[in-house]
Amino acid sequence: MKIDIKELSASQVQVTITVSDEILAASRKKAVDRVSKEVTIDGFRKGHVPEKVLIAKVGEDYLKGQAQMEAINDAYRAALEEKDLPVVDQPTDLDITSEDPLTFTLKVAVLPKLALDKDYKKIKIDKQDISVKDEEVEEVIRDTTKRFTTYEEADVAAVMGDRATINFAGMDPKDNAPLPNTDGKDQPLVLGDNMFIPGFEENLVGMKKGDAKDFLITFPKDYHHEPFKNKEVKFHVEVLKVEKAVAPEFTEDFIEKLRGKKMNFDAFKLSVREMLEKEKAEQERARREDAFLGEAAKKYVTFELPHSIVHQELDHMVQEMKTRVTGQGMRFEDYLAHLGKTEHSLHDDFHPEAEERAKKRLVLSELLKQADIEISDADLDAEIEKIAGRFEKEEYKQQVRTMYADKAKARDAFSAQIKITKFFDDLLG
Structure with a gap:
């Protein structure tokens, strides 16, 4: 088998292969075996059709074409292994330039070769300061405290830091028509976590279990959902319960x-x-x-x-x-x-x-x-x-x-x- 490789660019080569007689013979047999399993011919089991009978059924040109494709695939795989080509994609632009001997070309995307020199060692990247500030340590401790905080129900008016469980519904302030995606039930909300629209949690301060309240909120100008940008919405809120935060103590056991x-x-x-x-x-x-x-x-x-x-x-x-x-x-x-x-x-x-x-x-x-x-x-x-x-x-x-x-x-x-x-x-x- 003859293999010629021509570089087209840093990341593409053209491979020209002249297929050996051994590959052609093996490919013809593979094509006959495969096609004989695919066709139905009276009097013969699939996979056991004599070649002459198969030719009479499908035609020599069809069988030859199938054998050619088998040969091209096998020769291409053998060429990749022999030349150790770093292929990164399927080949393209198949062109059969000769049928006797079978010769074809393909364009192949390959991993580009880099012309590296020792100058890469001259590239310098400065170090940046990695000192830890006291505030960063305190922030981790606050986050840990928050993560392990538990809540106990209490008959009190909600303040910042409490957790309120609420039902809420948003509506158009002009006609009280419900607005889509602005309602929820049994929603727990820690006041001060700023998980809702700015101003929403502040309106819950002072409310107790069983209280209900209506208030207006204007959505931010940069709100992620276009229809609600800078939109005024009326909310009706019912408080189902109020819970006081119980922060963990940093004992040795904890x-x-x-x-x-x-x-x-x-x-x-x-x-x-x-x-x-x-x-x-x-x-x-x-x-x-x-x-x-x-x-x-x-x-x-x-x-x-x-x-x-x-x-x-x-x-x-x-x-x-x-x-x-x-x-x-x-x-x-x-x-x-x-x-x-x-x-x-x-x-x-x-x-x-x-x-x-x-x-x-x-x-x-x-x-x-x-x-x-x-x-x-x-x-x-x-x-x-x-x-x-x-x-x-x-x-x-x-x-x-x-x-x-x-x-x-x-x-x-x-x-x-x-x-x-x-x-x-x-x-x-």
């Missing part, structure tokens, strides 16, 4: 539930600070890595990427969004409707970023190939401990260690990330 070990409040605050410092360090490292790849992509990716590579990145970005949205308990279709978007329009919106991400991924892949980084068992153990360290309780840490006790399994799971980490450790310090 902190043990959070951290997996007993400590006093000062030690807990210190652990929060250390956690934030670690998170900020990881975020800063990720920012510097991404910034480096962005600069490297500008320098080395000076050609148009194959459409399929960008499309794969687009699909990945949409899937990331789906995962985030459904993880918050929303249907993705409802979320898109809320935004006034479709998946197609998301692709349009995401395209510039998807192209940039694809370029960065291409650069990183080539850099890792050149670096030829080896991974030891010690590297795997360190990565496993890094993951285990995300958990406070020892039993969870041990579960991680047990899960990846098999080094082959650990290598499959972590090799790519360890190579990236070691590469940037050396590059960024």
Whole structure:
């Protein structure tokens, strides 16, 4: 078999293949076997039709055409393996230039080759400050307090911080006609959480169980739903119950539930600070890595990427969004409707970023190939401990260690990330 490859662009080649006699003979037999299973001929079982009878039924030209396509497919796959072509999409523009010997050409999208040099090491990305402020520590403590706050029903007038369970309905103030999507029943609402339209929660202050009230609210000018932008709506609200907040006390027993070990409040605050410092360090490292790849992509990716590579990145970005949205308990279709978007329009919106991400991924892949980084068992153990360290309780840490006790399994799971980490450790310090 003769194979000729002509570069058309950085991301496309033309492959010309002259098929060998061995492939032609094997393809003829495959075509006969397949077609004999597809046709119905009186007196013969499917798959057991003699070739001469089959030719009489379907014609030599049809059988020859089927054999040609079998030969083209088999020869193309063999050529990819022999030449180790980094194909990224299905071939196009098939052209049979000769039938004897069978010769054809195809256009093939390939992963572009990057002409990387050592100058990439001259790309410098400055470090940013990652210090943790006292206010950030206090914010985590407030969020923790809120997350573990419980509520007890009380016969009192509601104040900010209380939870009121209400029925409500919105209507046109001119004629009291009900307005769509402005009503709810048994709706719990913590006053001051600002989960409703601005001004709504303030109107509930002073109301008690059994109270009812009408009030006017003007929706914000930038409200997400066009018909309600800057619209005045009359609300009728009935209070079903009022509950007082009971905040948790940060005792050693309570902190043990959070951290997996007993400590006093000062030690807990210190652990929060250390956690934030670690998170900020990881975020800063990720920012510097991404910034480096962005600069490297500008320098080395000076050609148009194959459409399929960008499309794969687009699909990945949409899937990331789906995962985030459904993880918050929303249907993705409802979320898109809320935004006034479709998946197609998301692709349009995401395209510039998807192209940039694809370029960065291409650069990183080539850099890792050149670096030829080896991974030891010690590297795997360190990565496993890094993951285990995300958990406070020892039993969870041990579960991680047990899960990846098999080094082959650990290598499959972590090799790519360890190579990236070691590469940037050396590059960024």
